[in-house]
Amino acid sequence: MNNPQQPRLTPIDEWEDEATAMLDGVEYNTELGLRMARDAIRVSNGELSDAEFHEKYHEEVLAEFGEDERPTKPEGFDDD
């Protein structure tokens, strides 16, 4: 996907198509990856806290990957 000819950075409204293409054919849940990617940007720009992000996806990440080692885990968070 990383096209050396790509002349510009991707505007946000085109990003979603690109992200979908990147995840195409992945062995894991594509739709979960897209939702997490979108929300990770919301964490970056302060719309969502690390803890909220962690809790929001914890169950799904655990179900999909059998582990959740993301660094967003709040202190004292119950893993199970």
Add this chain to the structure above:
Amino acid sequence: MTNYGLVIDQERCIGCQACAVSCKQENNVPMGQFWNRVLTEGGDKIDTPSGGYPEDGGSGSLDMEYQPTACQHCENAPCVKVCPVNATYTRDDGIVEIDYDKCIGCRYCMAACPYNARVFNWDEPEQMPEEGTGDVAARPQGVVEKCTFCSHRVDEGLDPACVVNCPADARIFGDLDDEGSTVSKYINEYETDQLLEDRGTDPKTHYISGEMSPGRPQTSDKMESELDDVSPWSDGTEDVPSEAGGSDSSGSGGSHHSIEGDADPHVPAVGSGGDD
């Protein structure tokens, strides 16, 4: 604390691609992949200008603006937050890195990176020459890889390969937490931007535009000593670095992945024209 960052002076950049090529060489980047690209604000291809050659007194322009782009080593890195197995992580010195043994190839980090800075090894990576280049081990099929700010060099007190090999001295690397560092001084003194600031990722790569800076001052102790070692003006008695004579000085590649031990693969044994 140390917090490494990069300043790229877009007024100095001449679009020569030396950074992209030296990155590929130094980091053993597989065929078809780039960690470091020089995008252009011009036509559709990397070397087409937006204007045309001035004909018949016309006012065409071959002006091009260059946008060297690689991993921005974001302070608030979305790629780090989505990685379910913590393969992508931020080092204590701010460098965002991937543990290739942990990576399961889910590509969530690629989707989350707004800078398209990551590449995925769809196939078994191919190197040219086959045994590889540079000082970093090849990554396997099925993992994501990207720029590391040449952490293997930084760990030895050296600047990243792209910085050292920029003929326009447009790239300056250093500690953003040190107010006296050149990167900090330039960010204070010149007009700088970060890419896609609206996304809040707070990249550690800053771009100078407007007024041209003096470029990269060659002041690092280590670099100065390297230059002394191979100086064509020296009297010859100190031309050979004390660690010269290692069996791997021919640059055979491939096997010198290790940056541990006392091997010093970065300093050319004799003469100039090495990778530094």
